[in-house]
Amino acid sequence: MKKLMSESYAVKTANVLPPDSNSHGTLFGGRLLQYVDDIAAISARRHCRESVVTASIDSMDFLKPINIGEIVILEAMVTYTGRSSMEVMVKISKEDLTRESGKTLAAFSFLTFVAIGEDNQTIEVPKIEADNDRLQWLKDTGEERAKRRLERKEQSQSLSSFFSSDLLE
Numbered sequence: 001m002k003k004l005m006s007e008s009y010a011v012k013t014a015n016v017l018p019p020d021s022n023s024h025g026t027l028f029g030g031r032l033l034q035y036v037d038d039i040a041a042i043s044a045r046r047h048c049r050e051s052v053v054t055a056s057i058d059s060m061d062f063l064k065p066i067n068i069g070e071i072v073i074l075e076a077m078v079t080y081t082g083r084s085s086m087e088v089m090v091k092i093s094k095e096d097l098t099r100e101s102g103k104t105l106a107a108f109s110f111l112t113f114v115a116i117g118e119d120n121q122t123i124e125v126p127k128i129e130a131d132n133d134r135l136q137w138l139k140d141t142g143e144e145r146a147k148r149r150l151e152r153k154e155q156s157q158s159l160s161s162f163f164s165s166d167l168l169e
């Protein structure tokens, strides 16, 4: 079964208020990560219609600060699928509603979710079909990104015995 990438599209828009900010008056990175994980999980569930868990979050570069008083817009879409895993791209933009300057890209990230059944076993997810050339590029380059993630996971696993003992021992 195949589903169009656009069928997994999900968007969240939020005000940036003082409780969401750090001491520089900009959106706290931890709050942004919470939004990113939340919207990406919705997109993955919209694609597979199953429960999902976050398997990994790729690095995130904060390109522009998002200031108190601006709004933050998060757009998410499934950009690659394996058997049970789904890569979701999240694009984060900001907008100052007091101006006509439009949206500015503030950050982006890729996350990987795995579909899980009630028995905690992984579930096969539908394949994706690109809606246009730009989405086709994201899909075509997804296999290479997935390969790099699994290499990184192997490195984490080899480090796990080192971290399993008390760091201060």
Ligand SMILES: CC(C)(COP(=O)(O)OP(=O)(O)OC[C@H]1O[C@@H](n2cnc3c(N)ncnc32)[C@H](O)[C@@H]1OP(=O)(O)O)[C@@H](O)C(=O)NCCC(=O)NCCS
Residues within 6 Å of the ligand: 052, 053, 054, 055, 056, 081, 082, 083, 084, 085, 086, 112, 114, 122, 149, 150, 153
């Ligand atoms: C993610 C998890 C289900 C993977 O389980 P696992 O035993 O490694 O399962 P598998 O090796 O069969 O991998 C299942 C799929 O996940 C992918 N995967 C596993 N670890 C991954 C990682 N770190 N990054 C990206 N993909 C990963 C595999 O490539 C595989 O994809 P495929 O089915 O499309 O080929 C398991 O590690 C887990 O439950 N982790 C904790 C999740 C969690 O608590 N998240 C935070 C809260 S939701």
